[in-house]
Amino acid sequence: MNKLIDWYKEGTPFLWVCAAAIALSVILVLGIVGFIGYQSLSHFWPSNTHLITLQNESGQKSKIVAEYYQSKNKVSPAGKYKDILLKTGNRDIFGLDFRWVKDSSITASELADKYITFERREWGNLYGIATKIVETSSDTELPGDLWGNLQDKITETSQIHHQIEKIQNIEIGAINYEMEQIRLHKRSLELRDELTEMAIAEAKLEVEQLDLQYNELNNKLTKLSDDLNKYSLYVDVFSDNGSKTIKIKVSSIVRAYTPNNIGTFEKISIYIDRIDEYIFDSPREANTEGGVFPAIFGTVLMVFIMTIFVTPFGILAAIYLREYSKQNVFTRIIRISVVNLAGVPSVVYGVFGLGFFVYILGGEIDALFYPEALPSPTFGTPGILWASITLALLTLPVVIVSTEEGLARIPRAFKEGSLALGATKSETLWKVIIPISTPALITGMILAIARAAGEVAPLMLVGVVKLAPSLPLDGNFPYLHMDRKFMHLGFHIYDVGFQSPNVEAARPLVFATAFLLIAIIIFLNLFAFSLRNRLREKYKSIAG
């Protein structure tokens, strides 16, 4: 009993509750990061397929090939049971990729031998047994080993696919861009009343030339798409009423493998291949498959432009606060401004960016410099430039606070020594303080980048779209198109996770994007953290 009283009097239970609070916080952080990491990284692993026999309530049996995807514990008054989500693939046959079944309805399940997983460009995965590979036009079977032929032809058609994409996106895109430039040029001459017969003729000639080029490319495209459809594959699959054979084009297959018959080493190579596809390819099927390259690219470019805007202002403000400020009202106001800028909700920045930058500044710029394009706006519409500037505003306090903190770590001795030797304040600043505090400046920049990379709400208002037709950086003069809209990793999560019609299918990809984003941000933060620590350690002895 005494022990109990002591225990209470010393406050031990409260102390442990406090400790539990911090333990819970740590669990939450690690749990979230770990959960997302697990969910996303396991998605790329080629999972086994199972041959499952299902029995419905009337006792009818049917067979299906599927991946076990997820299971949920459920209760009913009768007791506990499990709902199992099967990834059945074959959306063109079943109408759906996924199916929920009760665990009791599965009567038999075994590894599906010989079954091939086909990843396709459309309609999601297909699970089936390949029977023969033929030439589409004549329906004659190709001689030799089926599997070897299949892999060869997949590689072949993938290359053709790449060529077609290149022609469509880059070369034809360039022609369209030039055509638009000619039209705008004509219109601008017209607005200035300088449109002469000669200019019209010149423009016409250029358009004709471009048309010629376009036709040439178009012919090339037709030929390539003929090549693309050259081979077909017969596949045995299960459908709602027994098994049947379907014929698919080899060109529709991205990748084919037999997950149950290959070793770990091969699985790893598929795993890496799929991660590679995810990072470097364009999205397919309304962003739910394929890669996120445009989103990565958009995020990086936006952050880069933002850094150019925010760094000088942030560093100057930090230098002011640290080195130049006196104890007066002006300094107080600036300190309060910094705190408030940091506290303004991000969506308010979005509203400000949309109203002030896009409608007012952008509208003015259009009226002054791009009258030929009106009424369709150039800068008077959300785009990457305005998104970057808006985020520059939003990250300004981040840069200021962390730069100032870094500057505070520079021992006074350096500064005083320099001043004592007769250097002016500005010389001390440029030649002493800034060179040795470079890591502090970089820390500020990195933290700003980390903050900007994860921000979504303001971007939704000032320039992010779910699918941008072209990257903001391409081979057409002036190469960097600041007026274009762009894709963003954070918005990709919101859009695919919440606006996509096929949420189950999109989910792994959203997890992957979330993990990519988290990984980037945590990496940046840790990097900044270690830089700052190094700076602290470096000058510890002098400061002490």
Added chain:
Amino acid sequence: MKQDNSSPDLNLAKTFSIRNVRDLITQIIVYAGGGSVFIALGLIFVYLGIEVVPLFQDIDLSDNTAKFDSSTELVHLSLEEQNEVALTLHKSGTLRFIEIDTGKIISEQPISEQKPVSEQQVIAAHTLKESSNVYVLAAFADGTALLVKPEYKSIYSTNTKRTILPSITYPLGKDPLKLHDLDKKIANIAFQVNEEQVTIVSTSSNELFLTKLLKQESFYDDSISWEKSQVSKTIEIAPDYVFADQSLQNIVVLDETGRYLNFDKELSLRKDGDFLQDDKLIVTTAQALSAGSSLLIADSSKKITQWFPVRNKSNVFEYTKIRDFEFDGTINTIVPEYSRKVAYAYGDNGIVSVLHATSGQVLIAKKLAQANIDILAISPRSNAVLVKSESSISLFDVHNEHPEFSMSSIWSKVWYEGYEKPEFIWQSSSSSNDFEPKFSFMPLAFGTLKAAFYAMLFATPIGVLAGAYTAYFMSPRLRKVVKPTVEIMAALPTVILGFLAGLWLAPFIESNLPGIFTAPIVVLVGVIVLSFVWTIIPKTIRNYIPEGYEILLLIPVIIILIWLPFYFSPLLEIALFDGNTRQWLTDDMGIDFDQRNSIIIGITMGIAVIPNIFSITEDAVFGVPKSLTNGSLALGATHWQTMTRVIILTASPAIFSAIMIGMGRAIGETMIVLMATGNTPIMDFNIFEGMRTLAANIAVEMPEAEVGSTHFRLLFLSAFTLFILTFIFNTMSEIISTRLRNKYSNL
């Protein structure tokens, strides 16, 4: 070198001045950089303010000075959208287009080409706007009527000069439509137009006629014919006014005493009653507002009362008095705007009052004419009016962009058309045409506070206790790792938290409801029990985990303690709630349940806020001077006593400011709320339902809001409100922490 020797002073002076100039320039640049922060904040404030100000501007009616003569009596007057051309319909049946600036007659024609001039006398005309077209229905003395539609074509000749070319079209054909027999003169007329049909309601002494014209498109060619059908009914009053609403659910006739009959679209009587309870009063004029379901009844007591159908206790729609407007003089004429709930009312003294029905305000009363006003016409864009008085017509500019806005309309209950009682509603858009936007800030403000409340409920205890423990009790080695780990949480993008909450946590909690409510209790009790067990187990075991390292033991224990209730959740569910808690809640308890509810928001937004609170609390507790704690310990206090009596008290202002900062963040958080709630603007504190916050509302609606509209400005107002709220929170917390810093530095 030589030069140096020859004139050292001069050279020194020169370098000196360049160095000084450089120094000065640097100083200016640095000051400018510092000032830029203030400028940025000021710019946001000022710009948001500029966008909001027009909401608060009063309506303005000003004389445009354009004026032209028109001496004959008019039955109809209207303007086209640009306010450059006026259309007059004279009693004699002449239609005339006039250029307003110059008074020049552009064209003139008899209203009907079919009728002999002597029979063109127009006895009544009624006008309305459907989508972007204005229609005029003119009734003739012989019981016929003709629907005309003025059309205006803009022609751009040589660059920018615009001329407007008006013309008259006949949507129902050029033949006048026979409504009554010759002996039954048309007394009143009203009509509605939509894509498929034209409906005309007319009265003649004791008879009511409903004429429908159904559009028939020929299968062979694109020609259109109209199929006419008519019903009539003898009624017990001789009406002076007749109205039909846009959906034709209500056809109302009333006479001068205020007695009214309300029919449905088959002309069967639905309800009758009296708009004027006082028998001494008479109706001086009556008018329907745009879309037609609200009636404005002006009576001889200088009042206008608004009525619209409201579902009564026996589930029947009945015209109910909603609100009234008082005036200085008797109102003889009411002219409604085409699409808003604004009406212009005037008597015989030349004073025009503008009222907005829904917000219940008379916006302005201004003398527009010296004598009696004959007729007043409102521009389709509601930005000008034409007033005819004493044989001349003058144009007035109207600045009345946001009549629906007032402080009371966004903060108090408003009785909207079709609703049973005054309510707080935010509904900015709808698919239907005759929709009236409803802008009440209350549900949004309520949702914002509700979300912040639940988030703070979760985050404050965890953040503060964790911060205090980490700063005071935790071993320094562990603290070095734990603090940045928790602070990383602040860097997690909220879109990821929102996505996890919406797609994973929400369905998980829905199927484990008993678990989520037992888990906190189990964890709390478990930890307390463990703390006691720990004191009585042998020292040899206890030495494995020294003081300050408790969390190493606690992390696995808490994971198990959280997992346990969820493991047993299904069993609890079967035992207590018939195996389906959700159904039990809705059926047995009558509590509405959304999958994405306040629990989800509380937890997720709590997670986003914890690092902010944790970090500031930790810094504050860590910053409490050692002399204070050592003094307390030296006097024999235990660590816990020192903590509660000395440290927390000293650091309490900072902890308060940590909570403020957390609150500021929770109020402005967008993505989590957007993704983890249903975003329905409801006013209910129920923990099982969601909310819509100001911030999420901006993110959802801003891209679609029309620039410059009331909706657009209200979204700016919500952004401005958020800005001010967070400004207050942040400034307060900054002031508190500065004070505290000064206090500590003295110690």
